[in-house]
Amino acid sequence: MEQTIRDMLLAATPALTPAEGRITQALLAEYPSAGLGSASALARRAGVSDPTVLRLVGKLGFQGFGDFQARLLAEVEARLHSPLMMMEAKKPVGAGAPASAQYLASVAISMDRLAASSQEALIGRAARLIMSAKGCVYLLGGRFSRHLAGMLSGYLAQFRDGVVDLGEVGSRTVDQLVDMSKADVLILFDYRRYQNDTMRYGEQAAERGAHLILFTDPWMSPLAARAEVTLTCPVEAQSPFDTMAPALAQIEALTAHILGAARPEARTRIEALEAIRAENAVTMDAEPALRGGPGPKPSKDF
16 A cells, blocks of 8 residues: 555645545545444534535545545555464465575565655754753663664664663663653654554653654654654565565664764764774774784764
8 A cells, every 4th residue: 555545635735625525634634434434424523514525525535435434444454464373475476486585575665665754854853853952862662672772773863962772662661751741852663553552652751842753664653743753665575574675674774864064063062973993992903002012093974
């Protein structure tokens, strides 16, 4: 599913009438549940007539409200798919290419979709929030996505102080909420089948004033309603498990953007970190310097 109904609504908004705009607002406010009732129920919710609802779904390219609702239900089903449910649907096809090759080819397709999604403006906004935060930058993920949070925290710590990798929700991370305020940024990773504890944590952080940046899939975690910046990426692959490869590429793209716009203080921090690493022979190339040898030449670029 390349484009969700949410995407269609957002793209169509400039061309809609005020009444159609009210329907769009009603749908987005409680997405997707607002569209799963009858057309009349949606019309009442938005304060418009039934024919106005039908005109809107027609503008979106659907043959009628039933067609619109079938697409919406397909989205809901896709959001709720578990690895067990997907085992049969994503078995290797045919006897030609091995399963690993089919999987890698499907990941490449998802990577191409990410590259074509033109998220540079959103990445730029996320980078500004991160680098201008006067407090801390916290990162939190779910069962698997916590590893993405950990990698991004490692990158960000090169450029600024106050980066805190929370891992996933637990007693320690819950206590951390007491320190969150409007001076802080919380970066969350939440992919289908969205974790309740991650969503609750994000909502509580937002209530305390923290700025939320969300990494999620095209169907969007419900936290998107609270996030200031939402970055989506394809996750489908020829596997019962969604792929995290595009998400990893996405956080590295964010890192590259920050690096490209790095302020002098960011470079100063990187140089100080490199000096500390050399002094402690953290990597093999620093050992000659520790023994009194020439050591590695300082890099002019970073």
